[in-house]
Amino acid sequence: MSGDLRGKAAAVGIGLAGIGAAPGFSHLDLTGQAVKIALDDAGLKLSDVDGLFASNLQNVFAPLNVGEYLGIRPKVTEGTQIGGSSPVAHLLWAALALEAGLCDVALVCYGSNQRSAAGRLLSPSTAEPLIYEQPYGPRYPISSYALATSRHMYEYGTTREQLAAIAVAARGWAAMNPVAFMRDPLTVEDVLAARMVCDPLTVRDCCLVTDGAGAVVMTRADRARDLKADPVYLLGCGHAHWHRQISQMPDLTTSAAVDSGKRAYAMARMGPDDIDVLELYDAFTITTLMFLEDLGFCPKGEGGPFVEDGRIAPGGSLPVNTNGGGLSCVHPGMYGIFTVIEAIEQLRGSAGERQVSGAQTAISHGNGGHFSSEVTAIWGTAATL
Amino acid sequence: MSGPDAAYAAFLAEGRLRLQRCEGCKRHIFYPRVLCPHCGSDSLNWVDASGRGTVYATTVVRKRPEEGGGHNLCLIDLEEGVRMASRVEGIAPEEVAIGMAVTARIAQQGEDAIVVFDLS
Numbered sequence: 001m002s003g004d005l006r007g008k009a010a011a012v013g014i015g016l017a018g019i020g021a022a023p024g025f026s027h028l029d030l031t032g033q034a035v036k037i038a039l040d041d042a043g044l045k046l047s048d049v050d051g052l053f054a055s056n057l058q059n060v061f062a063p064l065n066v067g068e069y070l071g072i073r074p075k076v077t078e079g080t081q082i083g084g085s086s087p088v089a090h091l092l093w094a095a096l097a098l099e100a101g102l103c104d105v106a107l108v109c110y111g112s113n114q115r116s117a118a119g120r121l122l123s124p125s126t127a128e129p130l131i132y133e134q135p136y137g138p139r140y141p142i143s144s145y146a147l148a149t150s151r152h153m154y155e156y157g158t159t160r161e162q163l164a165a166i167a168v169a170a171r172g173w174a175a176m177n178p179v180a181f182m183r184d185p186l187t188v189e190d191v192l193a194a195r196m197v198c199d200p201l202t203v204r205d206c207c208l209v210t211d212g213a214g215a216v217v218m219t220r221a222d223r224a225r226d227l228k229a230d231p232v233y234l235l236g237c238g239h240a241h242w243h244r245q246i247s248q249m250p251d252l253t254t255s256a257a258v259d260s261g262k263r264a265y266a267m268a269r270m271g272p273d274d275i276d277v278l279e280l281y282d283a284f285t286i287t288t289l290m291f292l293e294d295l296g297f298c299p300k301g302e303g304g305p306f307v308e309d310g311r312i313a314p315g316g317s318l319p320v321n322t323n324g325g326g327l328s329c330v331h332p333g334m335y336g337i338f339t340v341i342e343a344i345e346q347l348r349g350s351a352g353e354r355q356v357s358g359a360q361t362a363i364s365h366g367n368g369g370h371f372s373s374e375v376t377a378i379w380g381t382a383a384t385l
Numbered sequence: 386m387s388g389p390d391a392a393y394a395a396f397l398a399e400g401r402l403r404l405q406r407c408e409g410c411k412r413h414i415f416y417p418r419v420l421c422p423h424c425g426s427d428s429l430n431w432v433d434a435s436g437r438g439t440v441y442a443t444t445v446v447r448k449r450p451e452e453g454g455g456h457n458l459c460l461i462d463l464e465e466g467v468r469m470a471s472r473v474e475g476i477a478p479e480e481v482a483i484g485m486a487v488t489a490r491i492a493q494q495g496e497d498a499i500v501v502f503d504l505s
Contacts, residue, residue: 131390133470135497135499136470136471136499137472138470139446143444143446147442147444147460150442150443150483151483154483195447196445197447198445198447199445246470247460247469248416252441252442252460
């Protein structure tokens with residue numbers, strides 16, 4: 001059954017807006033700009049959109065605000081909020097709704113002006129205190145990921161230098177991406193010497209705080225072939241979550257990505273060896289490292305040695321976070337949609353200087369909360385159908 | 386009548402660290418709930434905790450010197466098989482290390498009684 005959705009839906013339009021800093025614009029303005037670009041890219045109109053899959057951190061009823069702003073009347077609406085992985089999770093429901101004929105044009109979008117609107121966001125940590133952690137002064141979400149990092153270092157000997165290599169690789173890719181927010185050279189020494197935020201993570205182990213929006217338009221595969229852009233097919237998508245707060249995570253060195261990955265691979269009828277490009281949600285250096293392990297690109301515990309010699313950097317054998325990631329390109333509160341858009345860029349062959357030659361398959365992996373919700377999506381070109 | 390959160394807090398206020406134990410699968414539970422997350426049973430009893438634990442993970446939440454310079458935040462595995470967020474007191478926050486044996490103590494923080502840990 002899990003193979004039934006393989007290749008049935010395709011991304012036919014993508015749009016980015018406000019990447020970095022966009023002062024003066026609301027999150028809905030930025031979302032609207034990204035949607036306009038994505039629809040133009042697909043050769044479709046707002047009035048064609050009948051399925052809305054929207055999330056943000058600024059509206060409790062996000063799809064309602066987004067739908068109203070866009071002036072659309074969707075037949076199908078999804079807005080499940082499971083943190084930064086939400087837009088990746090929405091891909092599965094979009095594909096299912098398309099395949100079931102509940103809608104014909106699905107719009108997946110996210111936008112935030114987190115940088116310019118500093119302090120005026122809905123903050124999960126203040127809106128919803130976690131009463132058994134809050135008394136001890138966590139700094140969400142960084143302190144949770146710092147705890148996981150401490151455990152990974154303890155169990156596997158992972159070093160700060162190895163983690164820093166992940167930030168350096170991301171910066172290397174960002175240098176080739178004209179819209180990336182931070183493109184200056186970065187060294188391992190720079191990362192180690194940066195301001196410590198939560199030991200052992202410095203500010204350069206942590207994602208950016210930027211503005212930004214992204215939109216993806218999807219249709220059924222048969223219709224996709226008649227539209228403007230080369231379709232990129234959704235081959236698989238898997239969800240998993242095991243906990244909400246870090247004190248309830250069963251094992252701080254293994255995330256639910258082991259399950260979301262298995263589910264996505266099963267639907268796509270592929271494994272790690274079949275994947276050409278990885279877009280892994282890098283809220284922190286430790287997330288990239290754990291997802292490489294949990295999605296099967298190296299054995300558990302070997303993420304540190306795996307990344308330390310530039311394997312995931314430009315010129316390395318495994319291209320990871322080719323837009324510069326949340327660490328160096330963009331991270332407006334939730335990064336998931338950007339893992340999707342960069343995967344599609346790469347499979348269209350439109351990624352410019354940072355294009356991975358001959359890429360046919362890509363993973364978009366979303367993470368939400370505190371290693372809480374994991375969603376893996378696998379994309380392929382027409383050649384992979 | 387009070388729910389499990391309030392019952393736990395009331396025990397702490399009396400100076401007692403108590404955990405729920407499931408009559409169905411005999412496992413301890415934390416945080417307090419109305420059903421066992423391991424087996425689904427709603428037959429839960431409060432039992433005294435040993436207070437003995439081990440540091441499972443640790444960090445220092447850094448702040449500016451004028452804000453106190455940073456404090457320890459850690460996860461403690463209790464002997465009963467449950468894990469809780471807490472802090473280790475009595476040593477510098479960066480000296481707290483995974484694997485350290487620690488003992489629970491109930492401390493007053495503002496209006497709340499909370500569990501902190503000292504080196505055993």
